[in-house]
Amino acid sequence: MDMSMVWRQWLTRHDRVRDALPAVPLIVIAVAATAVGNSAWHEPHWDKVVWTALSCVPLVVRSRWPLQVALFTLAGDLTLMTVVSHTSPTPAACLVAVYTLALLGDRRTAWIVGFVAAVTIAGVYSATHADSVVGGAGLVRFDFALGATVLGRTVRSRRDNLAAAKARAERAERTREEEARRRVTEERVRIARDLHDIVAHHITLVNAQAGVAHHLMRDNPEQAYQALAHIKDNSRAALDELRATVGLLRQPDDTPGSRAPVPRLSDLDNLADGFRASxxxxxxxxxxxxxxxxxxxxxxxxxxxxxxxxxxxxxxxxxxxxxxxxxxxxxxxxxxxxxxxxxxxxxxxxxxxxxxxxxxxxxxxxxxxxxxxxxxxxxxxxxxxxxxxxxxxxx
The missing domain is CATH 3.30.565.10 (Histidine kinase-like ATPase, C-terminal domain)
Known part of the structure; x- marks a missing residue:
């Protein structure tokens, strides 16, 4: 089995682990970002790393309460930007939460929260860094927040389209199966009618003629012989019609010559002759x-x-x-x-x-x-x- 499929199935069963996974690379990035100086590496600012880790804690339940987590992480990231403004931290946990809200929440709420997050993040950054709101770094943070919302809604739309296409395919398959069952039922009913007509008609005549033959066998053998001849004719006719009816169930590559002609109105005289004989x-x-x-x-x-x-x-x-x-x-x-x-x-x-x-x-x-x-x-x-x-x- 494909290991990626096994991994996805395992994550599906453990949603808390799945929700917390983005926090791992965010903390690693925070450690690396605070350890980089102007010219060389140095000891990471662990207080800033701790703040980043704390802001990622709500992500553990982001799929269960996406709106609450988005608001909480936004407040935490804004606080982090205020406290450690000199390191220019990126509100990564808030971006993940905004993406999750856009993916799982309704469209109106997702766009409102995403726009508010973009404006507040850009505004706080500009206020703490004495930079213009439409400046390069502030505008980048504004774009990041809106980009997370756009990405979440895009993935949501794609999933909805795939789910709708799958539902249509399943509905079409059920419709085809129901139509096939309906046609099979109609064909079975029609064949049952044919069999009923054939068997009831010919067996009735055979029974009547057999009774006549039994009654006349001793006193009038000649008429009894004629009745037996009628029984033979009706039996052959019944077999021919049964063969024609059962021929409907044959495969398409069977020879049409094995089927008897379909009765028509011109055959009513022969039908009447059979009843007169009985x-x-x-x-x-x-x-x-x-x-x-x-x-x-x-x-x-x-x-x-x-x-x-x-x-x-x-x-x-x-x-x-x-x-x-x-x-x-x-x-x-x-x-x-x-x-x-x-x-x-x-x-x-x-x-x-x-x-x-x-x-x-x-x-x-x-x-x-x-x-x-x-x-x-x-x-x-x-x-x-x-x-x-x-x-x-x-x-």
Whole structure:
């Protein structure tokens, strides 16, 4: 591990040590400054070094109370400048405290304290050295105090910008993850609807035809044989549609030829033939002027008819059903009606079929209404647009 990283982590855990670190070089500089004479080195003025060390003591808590430390060190440095004016000391502890206040405090307070410190330091220096306030040494001290404030605010702005950029990146990452989860959920729901429609439809037909074959096996083997043939056809159709649906989960490099064609409105006659073979008389009627319909709308209409007929055959007491496909100028109206007896309940189901109808219609911008008729039976009406208007349409 990088030693600088270890050192920074250690300082983060020991904030008092971190705050006191600037005092070490300041004291060393004070010792060196007081030991330099006009022509040679001499014994340091230890009283001045002690004053410098005392002025650095508040720095230990500069990150906890930056304003109080800035004011205290300013007073201490001004006192030091007054007491030992002949050595021209630099208010280093005050500069560190002003920098810390600019880094950690609010902007207004930092600039007020920084300006006051700059003016007072320059004024005291000029008064104790009989120098002009705008003179060279006084102006340098004025610039040092303002420079500490400017440096602190610059570092603060940079940290704030980095923190804001990091927050934006994290928020964007969370947004991408949430969007990905939402799309995955929508795709799972859509595939679940397809699987429900396929399995419910074909298993219902297979169950009905198996019952017919079992009933006729001894008395009429020929009709029982035909029922078994219908079971075979429906089983193959179920496998093909399941393969097409599961094909949605394949990788992009899988061959498209492994997927079965998507059902369309022209396949409603074959769908009706399957129900007629299982004992439900289904008639398909088309009205209006046929016009090109989006493939997603065709699939939605087909699945709604399939689910409605499956519910009629599985739950209802009907023997006949009528499917009417009406091509309008701007929309497609699909009506499925059966002849169930009045007052006879539709049957006990999970309700997923009706929910799937509504979700399918809403996915392409349409609506579905379903309910019993007063004269008996059940009716499902779907109003679908010619072209889908939603942001997510069935594939």
């Amino acid at each position: 004992g439900l008389d289904v008639r398909v009627t088309r009205t209006g002027t046929p016009s090109p319909v989006a493939s997603s709308t065709e699939l939605t209409a087909y699945r709604i008819v399939q689910e409605a007929l499956t519910n009629t055959h599985k739950h209802g007491s009907a023997t006949r059903a009528a499917v009417v496909v009406d091509y309008g100028a701007k929309g497609l109206r699909v009506t499925v009606t059966d002849d169930g007896r009045p007052g006879v309940p539709k049957g006990a189901g999970t309700g997923h079929g009706l929910i799937g109808m509504h979700e399918r219609a809403a996915a392409v911008g349409g609506t579905v209404s379903a309910g019993p008729r007063a004269e008996g039976g059940f009716q499902v009406v779907a109003e679908l647009p010619i072209s889908p208007r939603s942001r997510l349409t069935p594939a």
